[in-house]
Amino acid sequence: MRIDGLQYCNWSRPIFEEMRAGGLDAVHVTIAYHEVFRETVLQMERWNRYFEDHGDLIVQARTAADVEAAKASGRTAIIFGAQNPSPIEDDIGLVEILHTLGLRFMQLTYNNQSLLATGCYEAEDPGLTRMGREVIAEMNRVGLVVDMSHSADRSTIEAAEHSTRPIAITHANPHDWHPARRNKRAPVIEAVVARGGMMGFSLYPHHLKGGSACTLDSFCGAMMDAAAQYGVRHFGIGSDLCQDQPDSVVEWMRVGRWTKQIDYGEGSKDNAGFPPQPPWFRSNADFPKLEEGLRAVGFDADSVAALIGGNWLDFFDKNFGPQ
Template sequence: MIIDGLQCGHFDREAFQSLQKAGVGGVVVTCGFWEGAVESLDSLGRWRDLVRENADVAEIATTADAVDRIGRSGKVAVILGYQNANLFEGRIRFVELFAELGVRVVQLTYNNQNELAGSCYEAEDSGLARFGKEVVREMNAAGILVDCSHVGDRSTLDAIEASSRPIAVTHANARSLFDHKRNKSDDVLKALGQTGGVIGCAAYRNITGDDYCRSIEAWCTMVARTVEIAGIDSVAIGTDRSHNFTAPDYAWMRQGRWTRGVDYGASAAGRPLKAPPPDWFQKVEDLNVVPGGLRAVGFSDREIAKITHGNWLRLYEATFRKQ
């Protein structure tokens, strides 16, 4: 079984069926990028409807046990996540309320600095702000996993320190392997490794680089090098794959409502739209080559199980509220 630490886009029945064919038993879905509380409740409502309408292939999971059970039953466990903290609208009390509604993963900030933390794209990362520290503690208590994928390195290190539970970088790579603002320093990866945190290795070309996208063995070599930095218990998969994304979706993802101009996110002016997926990952179904690829670069069955799902399950068990 594969657990994918982060995907986004407009899921539909076909997406769930592709994930089934890929051997993906659990996936953290992106319920929002910039949306405030009301729009985030809208999104939760739509996700509930979508999953209810596809109950034979998908089910919302709110505990590690449920992810494991649903995935092993052959369905896709949907874990509700947000790539930004805007859903809380500056309210400490909203953390518990959204947790009760099933939200299990929240990224402290997305591409821009917010009231919680600095972003990987800001010239200066402030470190974790006052409200950010409050929210991290509240997420610990409410049972939501802290995600720092788009968060700046300094704020990420602060979050690791502030959090009483291990945290995640659900979808990024090691910057020492591919130099990109969205990727993480070795310091961050080592701190993750020392505290029980997990990084989901991304398969998004913009932050992976053409070399590691060339073949499944190349990508698994990147995973192996990440394991050398963070340790075997702290590396997993977070493809950052999107479903049914079109130009307006990328515009919303990158520009939201914060600029009248253009922003390229992880991309660059030269190729502003969707980067082509890795050569080995043209279709969602192709993700089923990962276990074999990990074996080809030398991982044992036990290590493969940790990378493909075991590390995420352990982290979910350590952080998700129990109901």
């Protein structure tokens, strides 16, 4: 079972074919960064066309059983997620509506303060808001996973504590390995995994030690260190692969409609676009190389299987849908 805990590619049949070439059984795909409800539904409509037109390669999944059925049919399961709570606007009733439409992950923040919590680029983090606590309870009820990848430390720890079900950091790396602003400090990881949470290791170059020059050995070594410190069952891959996207898309991710200025996020004026991927992970077809790398740093077969997808599948089984 091979599962990627987050991607946002410029979707096309060649990319779906690469998912099959790489033996991907499931991919959590982002369908919203700053989109409001109606715009998010338009993205779902776009995916419905992909499912109609490329039903030989991909199929929507809402449960772990759907992922296993997709694998059995030789297709890659697609699971919807949002990187911001913008799709629920100010309406808690939209949590269940979006869950019914297949949403299974939702970040409480994307870099900035939201109605629910604080993003990792704010100067101050006052923690969960009143609405944030209510929305987490509603997400717990219906089985929509709280994702804190782009959130600030206090908000993340409070979300892990307030949630009655495990939460996720779908795509980030340990701050101890590479101190990027988006990577997670030890107390944050500890709060998430202590309650059964999951963290997906990111292959987005700004999250990697050495950036685009990061080696497969260094990446897999960081997973080994995390497994030794927190337990192998809490980790997986969340590649953050943004294949074939024009640089206008990274600008949309960073700027949305919240400012009239340019914000470079993890980049800079001289390096504003998508950074080049490391040569050993350029597409879904490279997924088997991650397995090789994990074996090479000394993981046994069971641990490799858990990290490359088994842990995500267990997490889906426990956390998608009502308890």
